Amino acid sequence: LVQLVESGGGSVQTGGSLRLSCAASGLPYSNKCIGWFRQAPGKEREGVAAIDTGRGSTYHADSVKGRFTISRENAKNTMYLQMNSLKPEDTAMYYCAAGQWCYGGTWRPTDVSYWGQGTQVTVSS
Numbered sequence: 001l002v003q004l005v006e007s008g009g010g011s012v013q014t015g016g017s018l019r020l021s022c023a024a025s026g027l028p029y030s031n032k033c034i035g036w037f038r039q040a041p042g043k044e045r046e047g048v049a050a051i052d053t054g055r056g057s058t059y060h061a062d063s064v065k066g067r068f069t070i071s072r073e074n075a076k077n078t079m080y081l082q083m084n085s086l087k088p089e090d091t092a093m094y095y096c097a098a099g100q101w102c103y104g105g106t107w108r109p110t111d112v113s114y115w116g117q118g119t120q121v122t123v124s125s
Helices: none
Strands: 003-007 010-013 018-025 033-039 046-052 058-060 068-073 078-083 092-099 112-115 119-124
Touching (some): 018 033, 018 092, 018 119, 046 068, 058 068
Parallel strands (some): 010 119
Antiparallel strands (some): 003 018, 018 078, 033 092
16 A cells, blocks of 8 residues: 655745655555645646655756755655745645656656645745
């Protein structure tokens, strides 16, 4: 049974920080990409950051570069998204995701094999 369990969402003011966690279990070896997507009300789900677990490469969307950092702790099978300098436009439901390939960071929701339940991030101005 594959499980992706997110935690760490919440409400902060502009400029604040949050750290999201995703505890993974049961992922098949063929899944080489883990990362985060987000979806704001009325908008499409978009990729935020990803890790190619085979190469160790990390990818961040242009909108979050320099502010968000994806990382993982293998011993705990846990992935993190450190979010700094948060803006109101970062408000969304954030989903942990896993798939076969990151496609150089351009992976799309259709490339995802497994989803977490989501955690809400709200940034107020």
